Amino acid sequence: MPDIGMMEMLVIGVVALIVVGPKDLPKMFRKLGQITGRVRNMAKEFSSAMNEAADESGMSEMTKDLRSATKFANPKAMAKDMMGDMMDDIDPSKFEEGSATRAIAEKKAAAQAATKERIAAMKAGEAAETSEEPEEEPQEPVYAADTEAPEGPVKVIKPADPGPANVEPERS
Numbered sequence: 252m253p254d255i256g257m258m259e260m261l262v263i264g265v266v267a268l269i270v271v272g273p274k275d276l277p278k279m280f281r282k283l284g285q286i287t288g289r290v291r292n293m294a295k296e297f298s299s300a301m302n303e304a305a306d307e308s309g310m311s312e313m314t315k316d317l318r319s320a321t322k323f324a325n326p327k328a329m330a331k332d333m334m335g336d337m338m339d340d341i342d343p344s345k346f347e348e349g350s351a352t353r354a355i356a357e358k359k360a361a362a363q364a365a366t367k368e369r370i371a372a373m374k375a376g377e378a379a380e381t382s383e384e385p386e387e388e389p390q391e392p393v394y395a396a397d398t399e400a401p402e403g404p405v406k407v408i409k410p411a412d413p414g415p416a417n418v419e420p421e422r423s
Contacts, residue, residue, distance in 0.1 A: 342360075
């Protein structure tokens, strides 16, 4: 549809009023409305006829298949869709006590819990950065009761990212 603003419509109205005259202007607008309605009706009929023809020839099914196939163009999305929520709930109690499978499941569950904690901490950090709250004071490091705090500046070392859990069973 053309992008016509109020000024353009006002100019068109004034020109139509001068050319057609005030007596015949309502008749002209009525006729223009009827023609517009007929054109819209014809377009709707054409569109419905094309949709019926597509349904009869099976094109709509092919379109659905094509759309479902395009979501697999991204390998990451494809793997996520295929795996679903299978890896979300690793339950070590399903396996026999002392089996290698249970040990692997326990490692995966622990790694998954740690990953969820890291994600939650990252989201909390992002939320704190975007909020208007003042930054928190850095906390003093906590030492065990049997050791003393070292003299001089304290260097806090964060533990390295453990990465994914070892999925191979340990060999004795």
